[in-house]
Amino acid sequence: MSESIVERQEKIRAKFASFGDPDDKWKFLLDLAREHKGMDAALKAEKFIIQGCASTMYLVPKFDGGKIHFEMDVEGGTTNPLISRGLGALALQIFNDMAPADILSVDPTFFQQIGLNVGLSPTRSNGFASLLKQIYLYARVFDAISKK
């Protein structure tokens, strides 16, 4: 049986609670970023760019079998925006392949509660907030479609 969205949140919460050193959080995000598979270049259309991110972040949704599957990638020009990619990958660890109603049930302040925002630059905080907003927006749209 697949993990529920609540179990996923608890897993992430426990992971963050286990960080003893401030660098542990960054290392975790770097690992997530390195493990995260990018997306097919053909999917990188302008309409999928998250507005409000300093880096160019793409979020492509696919609604199949009552669940939303997200593809995410970040481009930073000459730089390698590992933290931004790690943040995106972290969001997907909770929201990917979940039903719209499950996504909408997640408290938007969850990431603040676990301390993700501590030490995060305002630009990245804003970018992450924009990503979450977009995920919730897709969830609302697909929720409405599935109820028709």
Add this chain to the structure above:
Amino acid sequence: MFSFLNGKSPFDEAEEKLEAGETVNGRPKLPQAPIMGWQDGVFLLVLIGLIVGGYYYYQHTKQVSAETFAKCDSLYVAAETNAAKYVEAESCYNETWELSFVSDSMEILRQNRLGSIEDLRNHQKDLYADAMGALAARDSIAAYNIVNNYKGPMLLNRGDAKDWNNIANSEAIKASIAAAAARADSIAKAKAVADSLAQVAAELRAKAVADSIEQANKKASKRKRKKV
């Protein structure tokens, strides 16, 4: 391959055979089993070369990375007291993308510092947008003040930086600010004069009131005395 099965080295064996006069075509008979073929020797040498070379290359890349990051670090620290250094620190960290070796702690530092500089840039971009908005609303003094109150580094792109500097150094705006200041000064002076006149008038009024009260009191006391 090595052959020590009879307890002797192949070199010792060959020497013994040479001493014993064993020859082939007039030459001393070579040992039957050499230590290794020349191909094996070359392979072994190449392998050792690769390992040693790889190790030194790895040490060298580590050293280069450590030196580059130390340089960027000193620029970033210097930028905390001299904001202009942020541009140099950013460009230094951007050069580190070419490095072959970057440890996790270096990566965290690089990501966080470039993120901080990006925040500063976004802050200046916001101020730039406010200044351009003020200019569009024909409030050049507000635009001038926004730009000149900013004490951070110049992190805008070339075009925006040019606009920014034009506002900051505009003689026309400076002249209108000076004129506005002069106007404000004359208004303040006029107000001071008016205030002092008002003060004098108020004092005169108060004195008049006091005088009339005093006169009324005197009259009242005269009447009292007459009655008595």
